Amino acid sequence: MLKIQNLTKQFGSLVAVNNLNLSVAKGETVVIMGPSGCGKSTTIRMINRLIEPDRGSVFVDGVDITGLDANTLRNMRKRIGYVFQHFNLINRLSAIENVMLGLVMGGQSKEAAYDKALAALAKVGMEQFKEHKPGQLSGGQQQRVGIARALAFEPELMLWDEPTASLDPMLVREVLVVMEELAKYRAATMLVVTHEIAFALHVADRIVLMEEGGIVESGIPSQVFVNPVSSVGCQYKELIEYQLNTSARTLAGQHVA
Template identity: 85%
Template sequence: MLTIQNLYKKFGSLVAVNNLSLAVAPGETVVIMGPSGCGKSTTIRTINRLIEPDSGSIVFDGRDITQLREDELRKVRKRIGYVFQHFNLINRLSAIENVMLGLVMGGQAKEEAYDKALAAMTKVGMEQLQDHKPEQLSGGQQQRVGIARALAFEPELMLWDEPTASLDPMLVREVLVVMEELAKYRAATMLVVTHEIAFALHVADRIVLMEKGTVVESGIPSQVFVNPASHVGRQYKELIEYQLNTSARTLAGKCIA
């Protein structure tokens, strides 16, 4: 499905991605994690060339994306859904019009685009709010519209760039539930950049840990978080243990009270 080889990207003197290699199998849900600034978002943005890599190859379904002409790249992007950190909705359009826009601009008839947009809105539980403007929706609802916008193209690969990063903590769960449902039914291969440990534990087929622009560990969640081989993995294990111990102490205190 997707094979990245020796990916390299530099911004000025900063090496953001350093000879990174990664393969994702069809139907697989891969979660990329690591400390802020480790190159996670840069990596995922190079896949559809929102950021142009300096070198390396990104092979999707047998074609190297880095070598595509602009017209070829536009066609491939229709097969790759992308959910951003920020919602990027057009305020003057309704929710369903935001979802339809890319389809109509791509040449689909409005009636067909509406049907596909409504089906995508239904998948994320937003069909009842299809006529609402973005300002009438909560942050979580706006992000679900953003997800529907990506799903409307019926992509083979879904890229998620920290989709809960801009949300109030109270709204994160509603977006994660949608992501979990999509992962469960494997409607598309998923590559997810996130800091949400619980989501990664519950949904990921494989965890990829990054540090300083490269992959330092990769494996199933129970391996990476229980018996880590990398420094970053050990940090995540300590964080999980701390959270579990804190929850246990809080529960014990409530029981005593």
Template identity: 70%
Template sequence: MLTINNLHKRFGKVTAVADVSLDVKKGETVVLMGPSGCGKSTTIRTVNRLVEPDGGRIFFAGRDITAIAPEEMRAVRKRIGFVFQQFNLISRLTAEENVMLGLVMDGMPRELAGEKAMAALAKVGLESCRGQKPGELSGGQQQRVGIARALAFEPELMLWDEPTASLDPILVREVLVVMEELAKYNANTMVVVTHELPFALHVADRIVLMDKGRVVEEGVPDKVFVTPASEVGQRYKELIEYQMNTSALTLAGKRVA
């Protein structure tokens, strides 16, 4: 489905991505994790060329997308859904109108675009909010509209760039539940950049750890987080153990009380 070979990207004197290679199979959920600034977001943004790579090759569905013209790339982007950190919704439009806008601009008849928009809103549990504008929705609901907007094109690949980063912690779960359902029950092919450890542990088929622009470790969650081979993996293992110990102590304290 997706193959990245020896990807490089620099911003001025800063190397953001250095010799990254990655394979993603159809139906697989791959989670990219690592310290802030390690190159995760830059890596997935090169996949649909929101960021132009400086070197390397990217193959999507067998086609080298680093070698195609911009007008061809616009057609490829319709097959690759992208969910951003920010919601990027148009405030004067309803949820349904936000979802169908791209379809209509692409030349789809409004009636058909409306049907696809409603089907996408149903997938994220927001069909009842079709007539509400972004200002009338919670942050979690707005992000779910953003997800529906990406799903409306029925993409073959979904890219997620820290989709819960802009949300209040109490709203994070509703977005993660949607992502989990898409991964487990709809067999979407997904590459997810996130710091959400529970999601990665529960949903990822494979974890890819990055540090300083490079892939330092990859494997199934049980391997990466239980017997890590990298310093970054070891730090995640310690974080998981700390969280588990804290939860156990909290539960014990409640029993004593």
């Protein structure tokens, strides 16, 4: 479904992504993790050329996106859903109008676009808020509208660029639940950049760890987080153990009290 070959991006003297290679099978959910600044978001943005790569190729179903002209790229992007860190909703439009906009601009009738937008909002549990404007919605609800906007195109590939990064911790869970449901039904291949360890453990078919612009480890969650071979993997293992021990101590203290 997705094949990345020798992908490279440099900003001045900083090599953000260095000769990266990655393949994702149809229906697979792959989670990319790693420390801030390791190149995760740059990598995912290059897949649909929100950032232009310096070198390398990105194949979606055998088509190299890096070689497409503007019009062909625009059509290819309709097959690739993208959920941003920030919601990027238009404040003057209602939720359903935000979801419809790309469909209408792509040539669909308003009636067909409305039906698809409503179905997409239903998938993320937001159909009852279809007439609300972004200012009337919580951060989690706005991000769910952003997810519906991507789903409305019925994409074959979904790209998630730290979709919970801009949310208050109390709102993160509602977005993760939507993502888990989508991953469970495998309606699209999913590539997710996130720091959410619990989500990765629960949903990912494969974890990819990055450091300094390259992949340092890849495998199923139980392998990467239980028997890591990279320094980044070891750090995640220690963090998981710390969180488990902290939770155990807290529960023990409540029991004693």
